[in-house]
Amino acid sequence: MKNLLYKEFKLATHPTTYLFLSLGLMLLIPSYPGYVGFFYVSLSIFFIFLSGRENRDVFFTVSLPIRKTDAVKARCSMIAIIEMAQILVAIPFAIIGNASRTGENLAGIESNVAFFGFVFMIFSVYNIVFIPMFYKTTYKIGIPFLFGGIAFGLFYILVEMLVWIPSPIKSFLDTLDPTIMVQQLPILIIGIVIWFFTWIITYKKAASNFEKVDI
Amino acid sequence: MEILSVVDLCKSYEKFDLKNVSFTLEQGYIMGFIGRNGAGKTTTLKSIMRLVHPKSGKVTILGKDFAENEFYCKQKIGFVLGGVDYYPKKKLKIITDVTKRFFPEWDDEKHLSLLKRFDLDPEKRIDELSAGMRVKYSLALALSHNAQLLILDEPTSGLDPVSRDDLLCLFQDLIEDGEHSILFSTHITSDLEKCADYITYIKDGEIIASTEKDLFLDEYRLVQGPIDKLTSELTEKLIGVRKHKFGFEALIRTRYLPVAEGIEVESADLEAIMVHIERG
Numbered sequence: 001m002k003n004l005l006y007k008e009f010k011l012a013t014h015p016t017t018y019l020f021l022s023l024g025l026m027l028l029i030p031s032y033p034g035y036v037g038f039f040y041v042s043l044s045i046f047f048i049f050l051s052g053r054e055n056r057d058v059f060f061t062v063s064l065p066i067r068k069t070d071a072v073k074a075r076c077s078m079i080a081i082i083e084m085a086q087i088l089v090a091i092p093f094a095i096i097g098n099a100s101r102t103g104e105n106l107a108g109i110e111s112n113v114a115f116f117g118f119v120f121m122i123f124s125v126y127n128i129v130f131i132p133m134f135y136k137t138t139y140k141i142g143i144p145f146l147f148g149g150i151a152f153g154l155f156y157i158l159v160e161m162l163v164w165i166p167s168p169i170k171s172f173l174d175t176l177d178p179t180i181m182v183q184q185l186p187i188l189i190i191g192i193v194i195w196f197f198t199w200i201i202t203y204k205k206a207a208s209n210f211e212k213v214d215i
Numbered sequence: 216m217e218i219l220s221v222v223d224l225c226k227s228y229e230k231f232d233l234k235n236v237s238f239t240l241e242q243g244y245i246m247g248f249i250g251r252n253g254a255g256k257t258t259t260l261k262s263i264m265r266l267v268h269p270k271s272g273k274v275t276i277l278g279k280d281f282a283e284n285e286f287y288c289k290q291k292i293g294f295v296l297g298g299v300d301y302y303p304k305k306k307l308k309i310i311t312d313v314t315k316r317f318f319p320e321w322d323d324e325k326h327l328s329l330l331k332r333f334d335l336d337p338e339k340r341i342d343e344l345s346a347g348m349r350v351k352y353s354l355a356l357a358l359s360h361n362a363q364l365l366i367l368d369e370p371t372s373g374l375d376p377v378s379r380d381d382l383l384c385l386f387q388d389l390i391e392d393g394e395h396s397i398l399f400s401t402h403i404t405s406d407l408e409k410c411a412d413y414i415t416y417i418k419d420g421e422i423i424a425s426t427e428k429d430l431f432l433d434e435y436r437l438v439q440g441p442i443d444k445l446t447s448e449l450t451e452k453l454i455g456v457r458k459h460k461f462g463f464e465a466l467i468r469t470r471y472l473p474v475a476e477g478i479e480v481e482s483a484d485l486e487a488i489m490v491h492i493e494r495g
Contacts (some may be wrong), residue, residue: 056300083423
């Protein structure tokens with residue numbers, strides 16, 4: 001697995017993977033929908049698969065003395081690392097952005113603890129739709145990305161809607177009050193747990209799809 | 216010792232079936248795998264490597280079942296479809312650096328000496344290599360991890376005659392130690408005349424011959440004669456009859472000889488055999 005991960009980062013990563021990590025900076029933009037910066041992660045993941053197809057990555061990988069399921073596990077692990085990295089990079093910018101702003105974020109949820117919980121959930125939805133669908137063929141990438149993007153978008157709208165309508169939920173979610181942010185911790189934890197378990201389901205489903213593919 | 220054994224390999228596609236493909240290859244020999252385009256050569260090779268899923272059949276490498284010992288078997292095989300064509304914008308040294316990690320028996324010194332022997336610059340990108348050099352680089356990778364069986368799918372296709380000859384000489388050098396074996400598919404029959412010890416012939420997904428090259432060649436003769444000698448009795452014995460204004464030309468199994476007087480009989484090369492068999 002270590003060797004496969006080395007291969008993923010040495011050969012398969014696309015330059016945008018690193019470039020888009022810097023888009024955590026978007027959390028510094030005043031009154032801007034915070035989830036947008038994270039959409040670019042899904043785009044960089046799409047580019048990894050796209051450049052993999054153009055570089056015949058699947059053929060190269062399965063020619064090596066490995067199990068096909070390990071190839072999928074390595075790719076899913078790389079994606080998990082990228083998503084984690086994106087969140088870790090974004091957190092300091094969220095803190096700086098929140099500290100430097102005077103008014104509230106008029107374009108959506110504040111970059112608070114619940115926000116990062118929802119980001120984990122959005123990544124979960126995207127992963128579970130896009131990755132197994134790609135491994136059904138290993139050459140059709142546009143359609144899985146379209147469906148993954150739609151899933152991402154719908155979930156994004158759903159979680160943003162929670163703070164559009166004035167309600168106790170909005171007051172609880174759309175705030176930078178430190179006391180309430182502590183109370184939001186369960187949302188973050190649930191987000192991480194969902195992300196972790198959907199990662200396992202995603203990997204297992206993708207590996208099972210890939211096992212059936214003739215290369 | 217048997218380095219490769221393929222038994223009753225079957226694979227079904229919507230419009231094509233691989234039917235009970237069976238053949239064996241001994242250590243220290245070169246086997247040419249011939250057949251026209253679409254006959255099932257690549258599907259067979261991919262099925263051996265389990266890149267496609269055979270419906271049934273068994274593949275054994277050095278006595279070990281491939282399905283049960285995939286890791287061991289892949290260590291012992293260098294598999295090349297054409298030449299290296301993955302990650303064309305990466306330098307050779309990067310591909311080598313990644314590849315070698317997967318092979319416990321990787322030998323750095325051997326790899327460097329192979330690069331030198333093949334005149335390959337590790338600083339070059341894959342897409343800067345000619346087709347022949349790409350095949351050589353894939354051989355350098357395979358031999359550096361001590362692959363004993365090289366499975367090459369049309370390695371000579373697209374090469375100029377000099378590069379082709381160069382590569383075929385290299386094949387012969389490689390098997391001299393008696394440990395390495397090469398199975399390579401091609402439809403360029405002259406390649407096989409030069410270096411193959413065995414021939415396995417596939418037609419429409421079925422193996423129609425798998426034997427020593429000389430025996431295979433000896434099994435057929437070319438016959439030609441005037442059209443009036445082409446009796447119905449003779450026609451039944453002929454393969455791929457071609458009539459022209461001066462008479463006819465066809466292939467015949469040696470066991471049907473001699474035929475009628477006035478018919479010229481001569482030895483057949485692989486190309487003639489293939490053309491007549493495919494003509495049917």
